[in-house]
Amino acid sequence: MRAFAITAAATVLAGAAPLAARETLVHDQVQYREAVARMQAGDTIVLADGEWRDAALTFSGEGKAGQPITLTAQHSGRVILTGRSSLKLAGRYLVASNLVFRDGHAPGDEVIAFRTDSKHWAEHSRITGIVIDRFNNPDRRREDHWVAIYGSDNRVDHSHFEGKQNAGAMMVVVRQKGMPLDNRIRIDHVYFGPRPPLGSNGGETIRIGTSTESASDSHTIVEDNLFEQCDGEVEIVSIKSGGNVVRRNLFLKSQGSVVLRHGSGNIVEDNVFLGQGVAHSGGIRVINERQTIRNNYMEGLAGIDFTSAIAVMNGVPNSPVNRYMPVRQALIEHNSLIDVARVTIGAGADAERSQAPRETRIADNLITGAGGQDPLRIEADIAGVQFADNVVDAKGVEVAGLARRTVQLARAKNGLLYPVDPKLAALGVRRDLVPITREQIGVAWYAKPASREIAFGAGPVVRVTPAQSLSAQIGTAAPGSVFELAAGSYAVTEPLALRSPLTFRAAERGGATLRMAAATLFQIEEGGSLALDGVVIDGAGAPRQSGNAVIRSSARPMLGNYRLAITGTRFEHLDSAPGFDVLATTPATLAGDISIRDSAFTGVSGAVLALAAESGKQGWYGAEQVSIVGSQFDKVSTVTDVLRSGSDESTFGPRFTLSGSTITGSGAIKLSGVQETAITGNRFQGSGGIQIIHSVGSPHTLIRGNTLGRTPPPTVIELAYKGRPRAVIADNEKGL
Numbered sequence: 001m002r003a004f005a006i007t008a009a010a011t012v013l014a015g016a017a018p019l020a021a022r023e024t025l026v027h028d029q030v031q032y033r034e035a036v037a038r039m040q041a042g043d044t045i046v047l048a049d050g051e052w053r054d055a056a057l058t059f060s061g062e063g064k065a066g067q068p069i070t071l072t073a074q075h076s077g078r079v080i081l082t083g084r085s086s087l088k089l090a091g092r093y094l095v096a097s098n099l100v101f102r103d104g105h106a107p108g109d110e111v112i113a114f115r116t117d118s119k120h121w122a123e124h125s126r127i128t129g130i131v132i133d134r135f136n137n138p139d140r141r142r143e144d145h146w147v148a149i150y151g152s153d154n155r156v157d158h159s160h161f162e163g164k165q166n167a168g169a170m171m172v173v174v175r176q177k178g179m180p181l182d183n184r185i186r187i188d189h190v191y192f193g194p195r196p197p198l199g200s201n202g203g204e205t206i207r208i209g210t211s212t213e214s215a216s217d218s219h220t221i222v223e224d225n226l227f228e229q230c231d232g233e234v235e236i237v238s239i240k241s242g243g244n245v246v247r248r249n250l251f252l253k254s255q256g257s258v259v260l261r262h263g264s265g266n267i268v269e270d271n272v273f274l275g276q277g278v279a280h281s282g283g284i285r286v287i288n289e290r291q292t293i294r295n296n297y298m299e300g301l302a303g304i305d306f307t308s309a310i311a312v313m314n315g316v317p318n319s320p321v322n323r324y325m326p327v328r329q330a331l332i333e334h335n336s337l338i339d340v341a342r343v344t345i346g347a348g349a350d351a352e353r354s355q356a357p358r359e360t361r362i363a364d365n366l367i368t369g370a371g372g373q374d375p376l377r378i379e380a381d382i383a384g385v386q387f388a389d390n391v392v393d394a395k396g397v398e399v400a401g402l403a404r405r406t407v408q409l410a411r412a413k414n415g416l417l418y419p420v421d422p423k424l425a426a427l428g429v430r431r432d433l434v435p436i437t438r439e440q441i442g443v444a445w446y447a448k449p450a451s452r453e454i455a456f457g458a459g460p461v462v463r464v465t466p467a468q469s470l471s472a473q474i475g476t477a478a479p480g481s482v483f484e485l486a487a488g489s490y491a492v493t494e495p496l497a498l499r500s501p502l503t504f505r506a507a508e509r510g511g512a513t514l515r516m517a518a519a520t521l522f523q524i525e526e527g528g529s530l531a532l533d534g535v536v537i538d539g540a541g542a543p544r545q546s547g548n549a550v551i552r553s554s555a556r557p558m559l560g561n562y563r564l565a566i567t568g569t570r571f572e573h574l575d576s577a578p579g580f581d582v583l584a585t586t587p588a589t590l591a592g593d594i595s596i597r598d599s600a601f602t603g604v605s606g607a608v609l610a611l612a613a614e615s616g617k618q619g620w621y622g623a624e625q626v627s628i629v630g631s632q633f634d635k636v637s638t639v640t641d642v643l644r645s646g647s648d649e650s651t652f653g654p655r656f657t658l659s660g661s662t663i664t665g666s667g668a669i670k671l672s673g674v675q676e677t678a679i680t681g682n683r684f685q686g687s688g689g690i691q692i693i694h695s696v697g698s699p700h701t702l703i704r705g706n707t708l709g710r711t712p713p714p715t716v717i718e719l720a721y722k723g724r725p726r727a728v729i730a731d732n733e734k735g736l
Contacts, residue, residue, distance in 0.1 A: 021067075025074065029055055036060065041093070042067040049078040055085045056107055058116055063093030065124070073098040076129060077445045090116040094125040100446070101130075105137045105166075110148040121151035121179060127159065131446050132170075134163035139557040141588050141620065143167040143202055152180040155188070160442040162193025162449055164232070165559040169204040170195065173220050175213045175241055185220040191442030193449055194229040196561050197255070199590040200620045201650035203232025209241030211322040214262030217243030224248045226441045228448075231255040233650045234282075234306055239266055247271065250435050255652060257282035257307050262321070264289040268296065272416070272435040273309075275301035275340075277370075280652045282307030283337070285347070287315065289328040297416050297429045299338040302370070305698050306347060306649070309340040312357050314349040314380050324348070327357035336428035337367045337375070338409070338417050346380025348698065358384035366419065366428035368393040368407060376402070391427055454479045454501045456531040456565060463507075466490050477502060485512035485535060495520040495552075498528030501563065509534035509568055516542040522551045524589075529563040539580060540573035548577055549584035549610075553591070553622075561592030561624065566599050574604040575635070581606035585613045585622035596628045604636040611654070612643035612672075619646030619696065621673070624653040629660055636666040639687075644673030649697045651675070663687045677701040684711040691715060694727075701727040708734050 021042035024035045029052075035045050041064040061069040069091075073079035076098040081087075084107040087096060101111055111132055115121035132146045145168045146161055156171070164170050170192060175181050185208075192205050205227060208220050218241035227249065230236050236256040237246060242263035251258075251273045260266050268284050273296065275281030282303035284293050293310065301309045315326025337343060346356055362385060369375035374396035387401025395404060407424065409417040414434045419427060438448055459480030464473055466488035473483060479500035484507050495518055506512040513536040514521060521537065522530055530551060542548045550571065551564065564583065574580040582604060585591065594609065601608050611622035621644035633639050644654050655676040658669065661683075668688030671677055673695045680702065689712035692701060703714045714729050 029057075032057065039069045041069065044070040044072065046072055046074050047079045047099070049074045050080070052079060052081045052085065054083040055081050057085075057087045058090075059087060059094060059096060060090045060116060060120070061094060062091050065093060068093040068095045068126075071096045076443070077131065086110065087112045088116045089114050089122040089125055089127075090120040092123050092125065094122060096127045096130065098129040099131070101132045101135045105135055106144050109144045111135055111144070111146045113148045113150065114154050115148075115150040118178065122154055123151045123180075124153045125151070126155040126157065128155075128157050129443050130156075130159040131443065132161045134165065136164060136559050137166045138559065139588055140166045140198070140559055140590070141200075141557065141618075145169050145172045147171040149173045149183070149185050150179055152182065153184050155186045156190060157186070158189045158441070158443060160191045160193070160446050160448070162191070162195075163452075164195050165198075167198060167200060167202040169202070169207045169238075171206045173208040173218060173241075175209040175216075175218060177213070181213055181216045181218065183218045183220055185218070187220070187222045188224045189441045190225045191438075191448055192225060192227045192230055194452070195232045196592065197590070197624050197651070197653065198232045199624060199651065199653065200618050201233060201648040202618075203650070204238045205230045205232065205236050207235075207238040207240065208244055209239070209263065211240055211262045214240050214242070214321060217241065217263075217265065219243045220245075222246045222249065224436050224441065226250045226252065226436060226438060227254050228252045229254055234280075234652065235259040235261065235650065239263060242266060245269075248436060250274070252276075253278045253281065255280040255282070255303075255307070257285045257303065257311070259285040260287050260291050262288065262325070264291065267292045267294075269294045270433060271296045272433070273298040273301060275299070275303070277302050280307050282311075283309035283340075285311040285313060286327055286330050286332070287313045288325045291327075291330045293330070293332040294334050295429050295433060296335045297338075297433060298336065298340055299417065300370075301337075301340045304342040305344065308342040308344040308347065308377075309337045309375070310335070311344045311347040312360065314346045314353040314357070315355040316353055317355045324353055326355040328359050330357065330360040332360070332362045333364050334427075334429060335365045336417070337365065339368055339370050340375050341370045342377060343367060343375050344377045344379060345382060345385060346378060349380040356380040356382070356384055360385045361388065362386070362390060363388040363401075364427055365390045366407065366424070367391065368409070389427070391424060456480065456501055456503050456529070456563075457482055458501075470496055474498070474502065487511035489513050489515055491515050491517055491541075492521055493517045495523040497523045497525050498530055499525045500527055501529040501531070503531040503533060504535055506534035510536060510570065512536065513538055515540070516548075516550070519543050519545065519548045520550075520552045523554065524551065524562050525554045526556075526558050527560055531565040532567070532569045534568045537569065537571045538573050539571075540576055542576055542580070544577050546577060546579040548574075548579070549581040549606075550574065551583045553584075553586045553589040555586060557588035558590070561590045563592055564594045566596045568597070569599045571599070571601045572603055574601075574606070577605065579606040580604060581610040582608045584610045587613050587620070589622070591623040592625070594623050594626045596631055598630045600632040600634075601636050602634045607638035607641045608633065608636055609640040609642065610638075612641045614643065615645050619644060619648045619651060619673070621645075621651075621654050625655045626657070628658045631661045633661065633663045633666050635664075638667045639663060639669045641670045642672065642674055644675075644696065646673075647696050658682055675699050677703075679703045679706065679714070681705045683707045683709070685709040687711045689714060698726065703729045704731050706732045708732055
């Protein structure tokens with residue numbers, strides 16, 4: 001064991017003689033614990049550079065104002081906490097800085113916690129320069145939080161959090177009996193980086209409180225942060241307490257919204273939302289009483305319904321604390337909503353949420369619709385809403401206080417759009433609003449990520465002949481490689497395990513045939529994705545047993561969302577055994593995107609897409625987005641079986657489209673809990689039709705322009721459903 005390296009520095013305590021402040025360099029956890037036990041106000045513990053594996057650090061002490069006890073790295077970013085590591089703080093005036101959590105996960109429910117137990121928490125303490133990068137529990141369903149802030153007067157600043165893939169919020173402000181409820185937390189200058197869709201509730205970036213204590217004020221401030229591609233669920237920032245302020249933040253290409261879910265008297269101001277047309281990119285959702293929404297700039301937001309640029313919710317009369325308190329005395333003023341898909345008043349109105357907004361003022365806002373379309377939707381009684389001096393640049397229903405007129409915009413030096421006409425200068429956001437920059441947030445010594453996703457075809461082309469082993473080729477392939485298959489027959493006797501994105505492409509379309517001799521042809525493991533282009537898949541030689549699948553997701557939980565792209569590919573003889581699927585998903589895995597184009601499926605005894613492996617109240621599901629275009633299904637037992645169970649409204653998916661395809665002599669398309677469905681321009685002949693169950697959210701269903709020959713008509717089945725689905729079934733022809 002190496003000895004401590006101790007240096008001294010002069011420190012003057014208020015009202016006391018100068019004392020020596022100690023700086024102690026420690027090299028292992030034993031030395032660390034010994035040093036913590038001796039720390040006094042003004043002292044510093046320095047972790048030696050290197051990897052600290054399975055380091056569950058407890059940092060307790062009593063510092064003083066201006067003389068905190070500090071825990072830091074020998075050099076910024078060179079102390080890496082890996083494996084099952086965590087940090088717990090308790091006491092007063094503590095500072096932890098410049099540490100990196102990577103390549104592991106928390107041993108418990110929290111990576112960093114501002115408490116050691118229920119009776120000891122931190123106050124007047126701070127973490128700064130902290131990085132947590134993809135520090136995830138291997139089971140995506142296991143919930144933990146990266147930063148749990150207990151106590152009061154604590155701060156998280158100039159830190160970097162990216163890549164959370166398992167359940168649980170990145171950051172929570174915890175408010176519970178026995179601990180301070182008036183938290184006065186500050187979260188500022190933090191980079192909240194990409195978080196992919198979770199596929200369930202529990203994917204927030206920040207949550208402040210819970211419904212239980214939401215009637216009291218937290219007084220937390222969230223300011224000057226960047227949220228980039230934070231797509232975990234519908235709530236990016238979830239406010240579940242009162243008296244909070246969300247200001248001067250930049251939301252960039254993020255699905256979801258700032259949601260004032262519980263609690264009253266919150267302020268959301270001076271924020272910039274740049275959706276860049278990303279699906280479900282939203283703004284601010286308003287619930288409860290005395291909420292103020294002012295001077296926010298929103299551009300290119302594509303969200304509708306709950307993720308509208310502004311969504312003023314309908315409430316539940318006499319609502320229990322965990323449902324939807326009616327909106328009352330909201331002030332929404334001087335916001336610029338530019339090129340947005342939707343502004344909704346009375347969002348979520350249904351038999352339960354029947355109380356319209358009351359005593360609410362919407363004034364001096366500038367609104368322009370995406371593509372020149374009218375973004376305004378009024379879905380409830382607006383007698384309790386006063387509109388004053390708003391301008392909407394789109395034709396639509398005239399409402400007092402909402403002038404309809406053409407608005408010419410020009411981009412100012414701050415990068416934002418403003419009206420050219422001086423008569424409109426008082427509308428929308430102030431001219432001095434300046435979006436925060438990437439350089440102002442996070443840490444300078446840890447790069448903010450470019451896209452980590454490896455595109456199909458990004459790697460080298462590997463030419464393969466039937467005489468070569470595909471298994472051997474895959475074992476040495478670079479991520480993104482393309483296997484170009486020469487004409488001929490390829491016998492595959494064991495599953496091909498994919499751990500990176502790989503493409504299998506026929507040199508001549510239809511000239512290369514992969515013949516299955518095992519129960520699975522492709523097994524997608526962590527990090528893997530699959531593209532098939534122009535090949536033939538033949539299942540005649542697969543085992544004569546139930547449960548075969550051409551493609552199967554991992555038997556183990558997967559953190560990463562995988563992709564499947566099938567183009568110009570033919571599947572045949574998948575009826576040699578019962579229940580033979582093309583894609584069979586497994587629990588705790590999520591396909592971020594499934595795309596099938598110009599492909600043919602003949603003789604399938606199972607499902608082409610078996611996406612019903614998940615179940616339970618949490619609402620987990622197997623695929624975020626499914627798109628099928630220009631394909632043929634003949635003698636297929638089930639075309640698709642997509643299930644999203646549960647009743648929570650916190651996710652965007654699944655989304656399903658089927659267009660320009662032919663379904664002959666096949667079973668049904670089964671969709672349960674799907675949030676967006678578009679089935680258009682298809683031809684059905686002697687098939688099982690379309691079976692849809694609406695069970696959650698505000699689903700949009702479009703079934704239009706299909707030819708239905710000797711096929712049951714499309715049906716929409718409502719099952720114990722309280723929401724308000726938008727279903728259009730029109731212009732479908734009964735063919736011969």
